[in-house]
Amino acid sequence: MASRSCKSNNTVQCSASTKRHSEESLERPSKKSRTSPSSPSDSSVSSRPWIVTGESTTSSKRKSTADETEEGPRKRSRVTPIPAEDHRETSCGSFHNEDAQPSSDLEDHDVPKISRLAKAIKAAFEEKYVEQELLGKGGFGAVFAGYRRQDNMPVAIKHIHLSSVDIIKVPGDSGDRELPLEVALLQQANPPESGPSAVVGLLNWYVVGQEVIIVLERPVPCMDLGDYFKTRQFPMPEHEAKIIGKQLVDALIEIHSRGVFHRDIKMENILIETGSDVPRVRIIDFGCGTFVTEEAYTSGPGTPMYRSPEWIINRRYKAEPATVWQLGVLLYKMVHGYFPFNYPKNKVFGNLYVRNNLSNNCQDFLQSCLLKTLEDRPTLEILKDHPWLV
Structure with missing residues (x-):
């Protein structure tokens, strides 16, 4: 399985840690910057990234990407009105959700309270899913096999360090929301109403501590x-x-x-x-x-x-x-x-x-x-x- 690490501040950097192809030696090393226009989303987002949880109503062994890319300006998508500048300015610590605890309660870095909330989100994840053997890992994080407790449905559970996640703004009924770019892409590529799709389904996503957890459909066999x-x-x-x-x-x-x-x-x-x-x-x-x-x-x-x-x-x-x-x-x-x-x-x-x-x-x-x-x-x-x- 290929592996990578990504870091998102104003740009996203990706570096390959897999076996190098002969082509790589002739291309100059480079950085990765994902374009991040946004799309409508049904996932909920909370007020701090370490306590976020989101869900998708749709129902994959996952391989990582090995690439080295060139830094460049973010592009504006024709499918969304959100300016690219807004995406670059997005902070990983500024998620919002009406149901989440008000940010003012956490302004003074209330570590015990944050820890309790993170544990609660993790408990909610573990109550719904069982994580099993490692499918693969790399600089981006790791992917595990697992199943949903409710019906034993096989799932792939992807763990990514928060620093490797690109965050974008997504328009919603109550204003713009922020969520991981990969989550937004999965939701738009395979919306709940689309029926059977070639794209693996997104089931849930969570942010616990410094990790983003994405739960995906895992076809078997x-x-x-x-x-x-x-x-x-x-x-x-x-x-x-x-x-x-x-x-x-x-x-x-x-x-x-x-x-x-x-x-x-x-x-x-x-x-x-x-x-x-x-x-x-x-x-x-x-x-x-x-x-x-x-x-x-x-x-x-x-x-x-x-x-x-x-x-x-x-x-x-x-x-x-x-x-x-x-x-x-x-x-x-x-x-x-x-x-x-x-x-x-x-x-x-x-x-x-x-x-x-x-x-x-x-x-x-x-x-x-x-x-x-x-x-x-x-x-x-x-x-x-x-x-x-x-």
Whole structure:
């Protein structure tokens, strides 16, 4: 499992602690700044981050993100009116909720009172969920398996240090509220009324002490696409890759249509449910995500081997072309067994090799996703109707 650590003050810094790809050595070290426009949310938020609890009404083994990214200005989303400046000025210690204890009661750093409240929130979490074995950990925190006591529903419980969490403002009926960016993205990508979704469901979230705890749906049985790939014929037969590719295109259209940009589509961030004859794709880990905007992004391009040529050339990229590139890299690796480009310069100057024993439609699909100029790449909607997937 990949690992990272993130720190959110005025910007968010992410550093990779996983095995480095050869591409990383040729790209300059960088910082990560997530864009953080906001979206409506149903989670409740309290007056201090160490006593926050929130819930989602929706119902995942989680992999972390390995990336090093470039610091840049936050972008304003077309799906929200909240200015980016407000997000940068957000303090992790200024959550508000009508049901929470008034902040004036805690102004003098009443440590015993804070401790009692934190213990109460933790007790509420433990009353509802049982935490079990570790699924993985890294600089960002840790993810545990678990289940919900009420009905034994499997869950994934993600612990993140508060200092690693980006906080955004979200408009609500009684004014702006503040909540973790990842929570806001999950709520918008998979709202309660949406029905079945490719995005794993957010169940609850809490802030206890210096930790944010996010409780997610955990499909069983399942494995991430990287592990699934290793269990199949190597490289994966084209007809199997096509089943996964079609679902991925549909899932990414769904996510983008709701104004969410995942930014880190790769094998480790895709779960494959294996309980039926046809594997089902689920998308996880929105920790490096942001909201869709028409403007170019200058930070957070995702895992090095999946970065697009436009990032290498001018440290800028756009949401849909970058997603299409990542999709192409992923599917290329599935049917070839290796990445299409081993070095950044090859993405810009090299030629793409595609196996000639693949069908013409498959070759064309991969080549169109991996066009070097972002304007030349097809949209996700065009890919949905590509002959290879029809």
